[in-house]
Amino acid sequence: MTRDNTSQATRRNILKGAGAVGTAGLAGLAGCSGGNGGSEGGSEETSGGSGDSGTNPIELLHAWSSGDGNAAIAALIEGFQEAHPDIEFAEEPVNGAARGNLDQVVSNRLQANDPPSTFQTWPGKTLEKFGEAYADIEGSVWTDDLKNNYLPGPKAQAQLDGTFVTVPLNIHRINNLFYNTQVVEAAGVDPESLSSPADVVEACETIAAETDAVPFAQQTSGAWSTVQLWETVFLAEAGIDGYEAFISGDGDVDQVQAALENVVALREYYPEDASSIGFTEANKMVMEGSAAFIHQGDWAAGAYSGTDDFNYQEDWGQVTYPGTSGSYLLNMDSFPYFDNNPSPEATKTFLSYCGSAEGQVLFNKEKGSIPPRKDADVSSLNTFQQDQFDDFTNADNQPPSIQHGLAVSPGVATNIGSAFSGFLESYDAAATAEKLVNAFN
Template sequence: MTDANKVPRRTVLKGVGAAGLAGLAGCTGGGDDTLELLHGWTGGDGKEAADALFSTFEDEHSDVDYDPNPIGGGGNTTLDQTVSNRLQGGDPPSSFAGWPGANLEQYGDAVGDIESEVWDEAGLKDTHVEEAVELCQHNGGFSAVPLGSHRLNDLFYNVEVLESAGVDPESIDSADAFIDALDAVESETDATPFGFSLATWCILQTWAQTMLGEHGYEAYTNFIEGNGDESAVRDTFEKLEQLLGYINNDAASVEFTEVNQDIMGGDAAFVHQGNWAAGAYIADDRDLTYGEDWDAIRYPGTEDYYTLHIDSFIYPSDNPTPDDTATWLQFVGSETAQVAYNQYKGSIPTVTDASTDDFNPYLTETIEDFNNVSEKPPTLAHGLAVDTTTQDDLEEALNQNFADPYDVDGATSGFMDAV
């Protein structure tokens, strides 16, 4: 929709008191600009989810002049750089999609506090899961609003390929059992056993799940807190090296989206990704059926965990549209917005007791799992578990030591130093 088709921008913030307006208005010298929303959902499931989110916002707030600005690039790399440049250059957007948790530390005072004007005014503390409430806090206040939650410890597979290989997915409960399954796929079918992209963040997230599956929640938590067991770290790299012996030949040159297409087309057996991979299956025009064409188990050994990842929108402190931004963030935290977005993205609402009527069976099961697992370890590869400096150091250790050839000792030393 073009600006000419929109009604004039509103002058009164609906649902926010005068005191809240004064607090937000103090952050900017104007406030007459268009509500600019940066995000990285430029294709596939992400685009469909973003379109649903923005169209629902437009339906509810037709008086807000807004500009959703998609920034493409794998793993949000280009989006993150754009946001960094804009914040450092004194030209912040109204809000941007990003990860909460430790990821917020990089912004310092460049992101502001919207506890009173958004969280308290909309009652979000009482309607969102505890983990999301905690992860959106920063500098003694709240700088983000959660949009949805991804589970990182899913292992997706093509049903027909596994049947052809004689593999029972429910028997895969350890790295060794996973290796046996990959070996069966390699010997009995023409499919790639383990679809993989050697993008650094993909290696990091798979290392983290292997660590969890082989050594448990306590060992993983100790590692991210800087008290890791070197022998557990080394063993995890040794297992991962074996697993990566079954990946596609072009793994160094493809993105995970291309690998995921191989799962949908029957050219690969397994792929490990967050449940945004399921969003691609849901959005695919081949009408793939959960349980018949594709399915998922938890990454081996993590059956009682939900590795937590959260999408959110973040509030820049020197905000060009403080009142409209507050309206947007209140909307992001609503059940209406979260149902509209997550049903297509392959993620689940962080709003408690959200209606599941519009969610497919896979996502409905994911919601049930979220409420029943014993632990929800934060994702290591997406900004929740460690700050950006530590994550950069971990990725550098992988780039130097574990992207073929695989130097287990070098990678282990690099990881121990990083945390």
Template sequence: MTKNDDTLPRRTYLKLTGLVGTAGVTALAGCSQGGDGDGDGNDSQGGQTGDGNGSDSGNDSGGEDGGGEQLEIVHWWTAGGEEDALNALLEGFVEQTDYSEDDINNNPAPGGAGSALDTVIQNRVLNENPPSTFQIWPGQALTPYTDADVLEDIGDIWSGEMEEAYLEGVRQLAQPAGNYVSVPINIHRLNNLFYNVSVVEEAGVDMQNVSNPQELTQVMQTIADETDATPMAHQTQSPWSSLQLWEAVFQGQQGVEAYNQFTDGNVSDHEQGVKDALQTVKDYSEFFNDDAGSITWDQGNSKVIEGDAAMIHQGDWAAGQYESAEDFAYEEDWNHVAFPGTEGLYAIVPDSFVFPTNNPSPDVTSAFLEYCGSVDAQERFNPVKGSIPPRTDVPNEEFGPFLRSQRQEFEDSENQPPTIAHGTAVNPEIKSNLEEAFAGFNESWNVDETYNRMTNAF
């Protein structure tokens, strides 16, 4: 690490004070989901996290092999499959290093599309008592921390074969300010459309031949006419699901170049395209489940498993729920397509871990980050998480047929756009503003009003 200052500079304090205020506004505006989770498998389960004062820092004990340090990990992975994936990662870390289970303080901060975790972390950084490491999306989600200079340069961890093995696009996300500050451990795909095979067959539709987002509306009407199932499972109690659905629709209608221009702030240049995508999502809302405003995303996903819903748009973390369901086999009972119109795109949602300044346990934190970047870690973690590894040299044997197909589709993809809804494409302030716009959209389905709010978000 290049630095480990013992004091928090005034510049850092002022920047992060503003960030805590932004996180509070997000929560009040309806972006805090409570038990709904962050869109990659989080729900209302999970343990208690340290409070905003950092009173549960977890750095006062450790196993004998760990030299007295304890690795405190703050994350939002508390749903069944994702909790299992984290446990597999931690088991591997213990097996592959000199540290023991007693050297690990697993400290979840579930809920709120990551805003619950953000608030905890930002408050603890202000109090100069950060955890050893925390889960965060790489890319633009890191910029408040790099701007405030509260993440260590971890270029030494990246040196050598690890850097060579990582995909170039993921390496770029790990260094938003020009130097490495995070270790991505996975890649989720966002532009998936999952469906229940028996429901769509009963309706007489072929999901593999749906060519664009508008045609999908017609398909859902057919499903509504021919079956008793809800055409599309969805949740609207928090804004992120509708925001990520809008992203997929916009990409499918306008293309990735227009999407990238939008994320750069050129909203008015694409006014009609933004409105057309909003109108399409509004059209879809006629086919959502009646309880969309009161369920979590994974409860909606359960409707697909049970045959009560035909389809759902989600990241590939949804497949982890299918894999763990009894008598619900890939291709036979469930399948997927790229969201209509986005064939050739692989919209990416990575997770990563960082090394905060004023680190309470620098040695074990360095060891953990090095392990996260290893083949062994990514081979254990990703098959359970329902994601693909960012390293290109992780063997395929541990991955099931769905994830093997995802790896192939990533390799064949022409573009890998980052996501707004999961924090890699825009900075947290803009993301928060767009979430507020979609919180209102979920209530009113007012296209013009939401467009104006999206324009003002930048």
């Protein structure tokens, strides 16, 4: 793998190698050590939390090897190094790695007593995966400034069993319904008038009758989009109280089933090849005008903003998924702090920058997401992001996503994923509802 193992690594060297480490490099990375040398025979100053942070560069692992994520992390690092020119980075991305592969790399490193300084992870319940490895950063990173300016949703997700261990640096919204303006207008459908999940099904029926477009561009080759859709519809059907009861292991099976039945009804309006396409292909259908709606996280808009002649509020629009008004269903990325840290003070300085309004605006401008801080100046973000930020800061509640691991522990998430794999084969709402409620057992 192309990795600079010297303590004098520069950001230029890091980014220059951004395309070099593929999935084949994961096994090698798993045995590498931060700072100088390999996992065996390294100098004492690169091992454990007692090393000299003045000589140990920050070892940051992430899976943003291309696209908006790569641009976002580059902007964040550049801003940090301008503010802290004495602190270096020693690690390239785990390029080509899905998040699951990244977690495996981190797991291997922790088992070898060789943790990185920090890594990209979802916060919330997914933190339980490496729970014993994290350290309390309240006071050193989570100061009153962060506590006072993070809204309750992301602030709660930054804690593991009540202890602050990670810093969220962006917010992605899950409960969006995007649409192609020309298609819905041709069908005589007004997305702003929809007020419930049942209204979405009726709108799809109208679109199918009045146009040649696919009403609902959903992919089912991977279960994750269906879990996202179900959790959004469930939030609409059960309300915030029912949603919170479910993620606490006390869900109402009838409410769970009602949401699944709505998904079954929507299935009639999916693309014919839904089971063989991915998210990118489904989203492209909306962009090309061959589909009306798509339900997705706000990352779907990233593709729109990079496309000529497909402009927000003219060619495409977005509404909060009908029935979920007042809720901002959260996904986010964060950087945690490991107890056995190879660069303790430098890492804390970096995490503090990730928690700053400056760092978050730099990152989110490129990522297409929004800052978790309510005091961030978002005037440099695009109009869609500003609208999302306004919804976020005025939301009545900010529940965590089930699909993205914030709301449920890794074991429960596995059970839910298994239930939905079966659902996509049978579309049996009653049987799947029982499995989902029992996923916590």
